[in-house]
Amino acid sequence: MATGGYADESAVLHAFDGSPGIQIVVRSTDLQVVAANRGARECLDRSDLVGLRLPELRAPGVQVVVTALSEVARTGVPFHENLVPVVTDWSGRSGGRWIDLRVSPWLDASGNVVGAVAAGVDVTEHVRAAGRERARAAEADELLARAREVTGRLQGALLPATVPLLPRLDVAASYLLARPEQDGGAGWFDTASLSDGRVALAAGHLPGGVEASAATSELRTVLAARLSEGAGVLEALEAAEAYAERVGLHRTTACIAFLDPRSGELEYATFGHPTPLVVGPDGTRSLPAASGRRPASRSEQRVLRAALRDGEAIVLYADGREGGPGQDAFAPLHVATGGVWTADSSVAADLCRDVSGVLTAEGRADDVTVLVAHRRTPPAPLDLVVPAEARQLAPVRGEIEAWARGVGLGDRDRAGLVLGVSEAAANAVEHAYGTAADAAVGTVEIHAAVHDDATVEVVVRDHGRWHEPPSDPGDRGRGFPMMLSAGLQVRVVTGSTGTAVTLRCPARRPVSLAQADAEADDGRPQVVPLAGR
Helix, strand or coil: CCCCCCCCHHHHHHHHHCCCCEEEEEECCCCEEEEECHHHHHHHCCCCCCCCEHHHCCCHHHHHHHHHHHHHHHHCCCEEEEEEEECCCCCCCCCCEEEEEEEEEEECCCCCEEEEEEEEEECHHHHHHHHHCCCHHHHHHHHHHHHHHHHHHHHHHCCCCEEECECCEEEEEEEEECCCCCCCEEEEEEEEECCCCCEEEEEEEEECHHHHHHHHHHHHHHHHHHHHCCCCHHHHHHHHHHHHHHCCCCCCEEEEEEECCCCCEEEEEEECCCCCEEEECCEEEECCCCCCCCCCCHHHCCCEEEECCCCCEEEEEECCCCCCCCHHHHCCHHHHCCCHHHCCCCHHHHHHHHHHHHHCCCCCCCCEEEEEEEECCCCCCEEEEEECCHHHHHHHHHHHHHHHHHHCCCHHHHHHHHHHHHHHHHHHHHHHCCCHHHHHHCEEEEEEEECCCCEEEEEEEECCCCCCCCCCCCCCCCHHHHHHHCCCEEEEEEECCEEEEEEEEECEEECEEEEEEEECCCCCEEEEECCCC
């Protein structure tokens, strides 16, 4: 070693290379591996690991590691999983390695994310020792189930967690993950609200096995960037095709549609992908093809136009089959959903379930993606006027809960909205009317509506005069922090005629994410919902 506080560079590099476990450093700008020790090269079976970009690591058995590094380098959110499979042969019952993997953001001196650093410990022997204490069959089932769970969680993290809800458009999406040993590619979908009030809907399929999943996030980022720049249907589709060519996924398919919720006018184009379905009270029809079943060249692509009537829904889907299952497969769809059109439920969510059922009727070995947008009658605004009494708060919460459920909000957003309205109404009851006489004639007014920008807005209004809070509120005064912690935007306007508290939150429905398990007796995959959605 050198003296005076300076390290011997060669000794440091030698120590890093021989350090125990797995060490990998990735740069954010191009996802290039800039450092990797001997343990990492051996674990991933790549002697040339340093200098490679993560998308070049396409072996299915290393995609959990690749995806974790990609996401941390992109988002800066740390990742830790104590049992990560690194498997080269999914058909083997006990092959491969297991590592305890922790990925942390690599930050520069200013705290900006410049990459990701992975540190892993090989726990294979520990896993095998624990497995030897159980029957061989139970061991195999447990390890494979764990691998499926981790793969499913990571693959699901690359998909949108929610879809937007608009007054005239009820949107829902579902994604059924294939079992890792069956997977032949990755489906994808996305939605976006455009500046002119239309909604962009996109779905497609990337070939190549489990490794294709890592590319779905980048593909969605490419599309989002072009759409934010004002790209049209064909320009957005060409951007997706160019990305697929650049990363070597030459059998990628895509369908992109722009829908005006108010008029029903629709523009769409496809690239080697099934055309959308239109499902309505009178049955199901396929829209005219925008390109051939096999991926067309850019010169062959064209934008087609159609119109959705009130009550009709557009369905984009992908199941890995070229051209889709064929129109005949959807013949029973209008029969299966005959009760949907009058039921007190979401047409879009019910269609997701039924279309997925059609696509899995004969079994399949790929992910199933369904995206539905239904032109609905706008949910009526909620208007309540209640006496300024504490006993009115419970009924108010019930009304808000029922209204938000009808709009389509997920459990978490509904709970946050109910909490915020309850706190605002409680404040009005307690503080707006200072005397018993005032409270006897005072009222609290509540108006809730969903807007075209995919937001929900609730206004809680009183006509009293608020009193200054005490200098020592004790354990009181936590209502507004609770509203903010629930994800609500809060605005308070006071005046001589009273106070109005406006609460806003995104109008969104959670995506239904599930994973195929063993097959049932009828050959269809058994579906296991994944937690966290």
